[in-house]
Amino acid sequence: MSDDPLLRVDELVVRFPIKANGQKTFIRPVDRVSFFIREGEVLALVGESGSGKTTIGKAMMRILEPTSGSILFDQKEVGHVRGRKLIDYRTSVQMIFQDPFGSLNPVRTIEQHLQFPLQKHQQLRGQALDERITSLLEQVGLTPVAETRIKYPHELSGGQRQRVAIARALAVGPRFLVADEPISMLDVSIRAGILRLMNELKEQYRLAFLYITHDLASARYFGDRIMVMYGGKIMESADSRELLRRPLHPYTQLLLAATPGHEEKQALPETSNLPPNLAESRKGCPFASRCPHVTAQCEQEEPKLEEITDSHAVACHLVST
Amino acid sequence: MTERKPVLEIEHLSVAYDSPRGPVQAVNDVSLAIYEEEIVGLVGESGSGKSTMAYAIMRLLKGVAYVTGGSIKINGKDVYGLSKQELRAFRWAEMAMVFQSAMSALNPVMTVEQQIADTIRSHQKNASSAEIRKRAEELLDLVRIDRKHLKSYPHQLSGGMKQRVVIAIAICLKPSLVIMDEPTTALDVVVQRSILDQIQEIQREVKFAILFISHDFSLVSELASRVAIMYAGRVVELAGSRRLRVAGEHHPYTEGLLRAIPRLTADDVVIEGIPGNPPNLVELPSGCAFHPRCAHATERCAVEEPRLQKTGQAEIACHLFQGREVPQHV
Ligand SMILES: Nc1ncnc2c1ncn2[C@@H]1O[C@H](COP(=O)(O)OP(=O)(O)OP(=O)(O)O)[C@@H](O)[C@H]1O
Ligand SMILES: Nc1ncnc2c1ncn2[C@@H]1O[C@H](COP(=O)(O)OP(=O)(O)OP(=O)(O)O)[C@@H](O)[C@H]1O
Ligand SMILES: [Mg+2]
Ligand SMILES: [Mg+2]
Numbered sequence: 001m002s003d004d005p006l007l008r009v010d011e012l013v014v015r016f017p018i019k020a021n022g023q024k025t026f027i028r029p030v031d032r033v034s035f036f037i038r039e040g041e042v043l044a045l046v047g048e049s050g051s052g053k054t055t056i057g058k059a060m061m062r063i064l065e066p067t068s069g070s071i072l073f074d075q076k077e078v079g080h081v082r083g084r085k086l087i088d089y090r091t092s093v094q095m096i097f098q099d100p101f102g103s104l105n106p107v108r109t110i111e112q113h114l115q116f117p118l119q120k121h122q123q124l125r126g127q128a129l130d131e132r133i134t135s136l137l138e139q140v141g142l143t144p145v146a147e148t149r150i151k152y153p154h155e156l157s158g159g160q161r162q163r164v165a166i167a168r169a170l171a172v173g174p175r176f177l178v179a180d181e182p183i184s185m186l187d188v189s190i191r192a193g194i195l196r197l198m199n200e201l202k203e204q205y206r207l208a209f210l211y212i213t214h215d216l217a218s219a220r221y222f223g224d225r226i227m228v229m230y231g232g233k234i235m236e237s238a239d240s241r242e243l244l245r246r247p248l249h250p251y252t253q254l255l256l257a258a259t260p261g262h263e264e265k266q267a268l269p270e271t272s273n274l275p276p277n278l279a280e281s282r283k284g285c286p287f288a289s290r291c292p293h294v295t296a297q298c299e300q301e302e303p304k305l306e307e308i309t310d311s312h313a314v315a316c317h318l319v320s321t
Numbered sequence: 322m323t324e325r326k327p328v329l330e331i332e333h334l335s336v337a338y339d340s341p342r343g344p345v346q347a348v349n350d351v352s353l354a355i356y357e358e359e360i361v362g363l364v365g366e367s368g369s370g371k372s373t374m375a376y377a378i379m380r381l382l383k384g385v386a387y388v389t390g391g392s393i394k395i396n397g398k399d400v401y402g403l404s405k406q407e408l409r410a411f412r413w414a415e416m417a418m419v420f421q422s423a424m425s426a427l428n429p430v431m432t433v434e435q436q437i438a439d440t441i442r443s444h445q446k447n448a449s450s451a452e453i454r455k456r457a458e459e460l461l462d463l464v465r466i467d468r469k470h471l472k473s474y475p476h477q478l479s480g481g482m483k484q485r486v487v488i489a490i491a492i493c494l495k496p497s498l499v500i501m502d503e504p505t506t507a508l509d510v511v512v513q514r515s516i517l518d519q520i521q522e523i524q525r526e527v528k529f530a531i532l533f534i535s536h537d538f539s540l541v542s543e544l545a546s547r548v549a550i551m552y553a554g555r556v557v558e559l560a561g562s563r564r565l566r567v568a569g570e571h572h573p574y575t576e577g578l579l580r581a582i583p584r585l586t587a588d589d590v591v592i593e594g595i596p597g598n599p600p601n602l603v604e605l606p607s608g609c610a611f612h613p614r615c616a617h618a619t620e621r622c623a624v625e626e627p628r629l630q631k632t633g634q635a636e637i638a639c640h641l642f643q644g645r646e647v648p649q650h651v
Contacts, residue, residue, distance in 0.1 A: 019472060049481025049512045098480045102425045143598045147342060155338070158421045158503065159367025159536070181480070184506040185421070187366050187536030188581035192594035214513070258511045 004075060005036035006208045007060070007176060012069035012079075014055050015280060027278035029055045031232035032069070034305075037176070040206035042198075044223025044240065046213055046255065051276055052232045053212045054098055057178040060210060061095045062086060073176070091121060094174040096165050096182045098212075103165055104153040110142070110164055111149040117171040136167045139197050141190055158185045166194060170201065180212045195222050216259045220244050225311075228252050231276030231286025234305055238312035248314045251287045285317070293318055325356040327394075328498050328530040329378065334391035336370070336377050345602045347373040349554035350391070352629075355498065358524065360531045362541035362562065364578065365551030368599050371534045372421055374551075375500045378532070379418050380408060395498055414444050417491040421502040421534075426487055427475040433461070433486050434471040440490050460489040463523060465515065481512055488516070495527050502534045517544055538578050542566050550575050553600045553610035560635035570632075572639050573615045609640070617641055 014030040029052035037043045045053050059066045062078065071079035078089045097103040104113065114133045118124045124132055134145050140163040142148040153161055162185045169177060179198070183191045195218060201207050213219050219226050220240045227237040228249065236249040247253045276286055285291070288298040297317050305315040336348035347370040355361045363371050376382050378393055380400050393400045395416050403411055420426045428436055437457040441448050458468050464485040475483055484504060491499055501520075505513040521544070524531060535541050541548055542562040550558040550572065558572040565571070568579050577595035597614035600606055606613050612622040621640050629638040 016477070018477070050479035054480060099422075099425055141598060144601050147601065147603065150341075155340070157368045157372060163367075181506075185367070185503060185536070187364075188538065188578065189595035190367050190599075192581065254511060258514045 005038045005041075006074060008036040008070075008072040009060075010034050010070045010072070012056070012059060012071065013067045014052070014059055014064065015067045026280040028280050029232045029278050030059065030066070033229075033232075033234055035227055035234070035237070037208045037210060039175075039208055040202055041225075042202060042209040042211050042223045044211045044213060044219035044226045045229060046216060046219050046226060047229030047235075048231070048251075048276055049214070050278075051229045052278075053229060054180055056229075057095060057180050057210060057212055060176075060178050061093055062089065063095075091172070092174055093176045093178065094169040094172050095178040096169045096180060098180040098184075104161060106153055108152070109149065110137070110151050110153070110156075113164060113168050114171045117168060121172045132171075136171060139170075140164075140167045141193050142167070159187065159190065162186060163190075163194070173205075174207070176208045176210075178210045178212070181214070182211075183218065184213075184215075191218070198222060216244065216255060228255065231282075232278055233286055233302075234313075234315065235287065236312075236314045236316075237305070242312055246312070248308065248312070248319045249287075249316050250291045250293055250318075254290075285315075325359075327354045327356050328359075328396060329353070329355040329532065330392075330394040331374075331378070332392050334374070334377060334393060335389045336373050336382065336386060337389050338373075339385040339387075340603065342603045344389075346554050346605060347386075347602060348377065351551075351554075351556050352391075353549055353556065353559070355530045355532060357497075358528050358530055359547070360521075360524070360533055360545045362545035362548035363532060363534045363551060364536065364538055364541050364548055366595075366599055367536065368602075369551045370554040370602075371551055372502055375418060375502050375532070375534060378498075378500060379412065379416060381418075410444065413440060413491075413496060414494045415496050416498045416500070417494065417496040418500040419487050419491045419502060419504045427483055429475050432472050432474055433457075433466075433478075436486070437490055437493055440493055444494055456493065460493055461486075463492075464489045464519065485516065488520075492523065492527065492529070496529055498530050498532065500532045500534070503536070504533075505540070506535070506537070513540070520544070538565075539582055550578070553602065553605060555610065555638065556629060557611065557638045558635060559629065560637075564634060570642075571635075572611075572637050573617055573641070574611050577614075609638075 012030055012033045013028060015026045015028045017024055018027055033056065035043060045056065047053055058064045060071065066079050069079065070077055073089060073092070081089065111133060114136060115129065118129055118132055133149065137145045137148055142160060142163055153164070156164065162182065166182055183194050186194060198209065199222060202209060211219065211223055223240045225237060226240045226243045228235045228251065230251045236243065236252050243252065244256070247256055277289065284299040284301060285303050288294050291298065295317065303315045303317045305313050307313045308319065331351060331353045334348055334351045337344040337346050351374065365371055377388055378400065382388065388401065434457050437460060438453045441453055441456060457471055461468050461471065466482055466485055470478065470482065478486065488504055505516055533541060533545055542565050545562050548560060548562050548565055549556045552574050558575050568576060571579070581594060595614060600610050608623045608625050609627050612618040615622065619640065627638045627640045629636045630643065632642045
């Protein structure tokens with residue numbers, strides 16, 4: 001195995017035009033973001049609502065084309081490809097969408113949702129196809145399978161639909177999977193099973209994951225590394241164990257403090273309600289307006305993501321020396 | 322405490338879906354009351370019937386779903402006794418719901434302001450544009466979304482923002498009962514906390530009762546005063562949330578849920594499940610529906626269905642507790 005990561009993202013920018021007070025301006029929910037994911041590795045992406053996580057996921061899937069920057073998949077540039085090359089790329093990547101309601105076809109049974117990718121991508125037919133569908137449904141806990149197969153999406157509960165979306169993404173046999181809040185609607189008991197399943201896949205097939213979540217506990221459990229995002233920028237990134245043990249960025253510390261089950265949970269600082277500013281014209285650190293430790297420098301100068309150790313980087317004026 | 326008025330009274334409610342394999346018993350003989358300004362949590366496994374119950378309360382069940390028994394009253398009025406026209410005036414004004422599919426519940430071709438306006442106009446025909454604008458702005462402030470998003474379309478909002486817009490729409494007519502079906506699942510913890518604080522604040526101000534549906538046990542027990550635990554369409558435990566935070570003396574299913582809360586300690590995260598599979602609602606296990614997964618099951622559990630009974634300060638449907646005095650946690 002070579003040392004090159006399966007996916008390498010460099011200086012990725014996505015911007016959207018918006019209208020504010022009748023004037024057209026731009027926001028940048030993804031602002032010069034760089035990261036990599038190796039085969040069989042899980043990179044967890046956590047961050048504030050509206051900070052650009054889903055937008056990164058969509059750019060990885062090439063559902064949208066990045067404004068600038070590069071995406072290298074298997075050493076090939078895919079960030080701006082079109083046509084045949086784009087179709088080829090898309091057979092190796094899959095996304096489990098944040099909203100499982102929008103992503104299922106209401107006129108197809110659950111079985112049909114799985115049949116198509118299995119036939120097309122895995123060339124399965126007849127009994128082999130049948131068995132694979134059964135085992136996928138069992139794996140995501142949609143039992144009894146015979147019942148589930150012939151149901152339509154509207155006959156399923158929210159969590160059950162979310163599991164169909166997971167099974168379908170797995171059916172394609174991707175090498176890289178973007179999982180956007182895949183277990184947010186599942187209760188703890190089923191959650192554990194899905195996380196275990198994804199873990200197995202990662203180990204068995206050396207699948208690479210971008211695991212988008214707001215749940216630090218599952219990020220810690222499933223992610224090899226965690227990347228924390230705020231206002232379109234990476235604030236901190238580290239081995240997951242290290243990140244939870246030694247959170248350096250004030251936003252990471254805030255996230256941890258708000259996580260249920262965390263021992264040091266305290267009252268959140270007063271400033272915790274303002275949404276991140278994504279305006280292209282923004283200056284300084286995106287977290288400055290909410291940061292309890294803000295200085296004059298933070299409002300003027302954008303901190304760079306700097307490595308503290310080999311496996312721990314942080315973008316904060318207070319930390320980097 | 323004794324004189325509180327109930328906002329919602331559910332008695333012996335049962336709901337089924339017709340299916341080729343026979344009726345799916347999604348809600349099974351559930352009774353529950355919610356009092357003025359109270360927040361009650363409803364927790365249970367995926368597929369246990371939580372959303373179905375919510376739809377039944379809103380009288381929004383469609384197609385193959387039907388209420389097979391029981392009654393639902395809101396502010397003393399029988400929801401199923403209302404005429405079509407009365408129902409239209411009643412829904413959203415007296416009872417409202419934040420749907421689990423919130424993100425896709427928004428109309429993709431209408432701006433946030435138009436959707437709020439639509440809801441207001443459907444009940445207050447002669448509301449002026451200025452009034453509506455003002456109300457819409459207040460609502461966005463309340464859920465902490467920048468007012469500039471009044472002009473945004475759903476696809477321009479992040480998942481969490483859409484969810485907050487839907488909450489704003491649900492409370493815009495100041496209903497006395499709001500059902501929230503997993504309103505914060507897609508939100509990051511910080512926003513989730515601030516929305517929950519916000520919900521409590523708004524709730525104290527506007528004074529409505531909430532049925533808060535979630536699978537997140539720790540969240541619900543923080544927010545609600547009482548929590549109902551649902552398994553296979555039945556309420557298996559109903560208890561004060563303070564009591565629920567303490568392990569011991571609960572329904573075995575509740576104990577499983579409590580154990581499954583991940584502990585986020587610096588060194589390790591353990592995520593534990595409840596062994597076994599969710600039940601088949603077409604062919605429910607005999608006796609107690611949980612018995613095939615229960616570590617304490619006895620022969621009796623396989624044949625006799627336990628009823629919800631007062632045990633100390635809680636109500637529990639489990640043979641283990643019958644005829645037994647339970648120490649009271651405070
Ligand atoms: N098509 C679009 N046009 C304009 N703005 C957009 C578009 N898509 C997303 N945005 C904006 O980009 C920002 C980031 O959105 P994104 O969905 O990536 O957030 P997120 O981190 O996934 O949040 P959440 O946790 O709430 O899902 C938001 O402010 C959103 O309003
Ligand atoms: N139209 C339908 N036809 C047949 N069965 C249905 C139908 N709609 C829902 N069901 C079944 O009824 C049961 C209860 O569904 P419901 O949506 O109420 O669950 P829930 O508790 O809200 O679950 P979740 O936490 O996953 O949202 C599920 O097992 C589901 O498969
Ligand atoms: Mg998102
Ligand atoms: Mg539901």
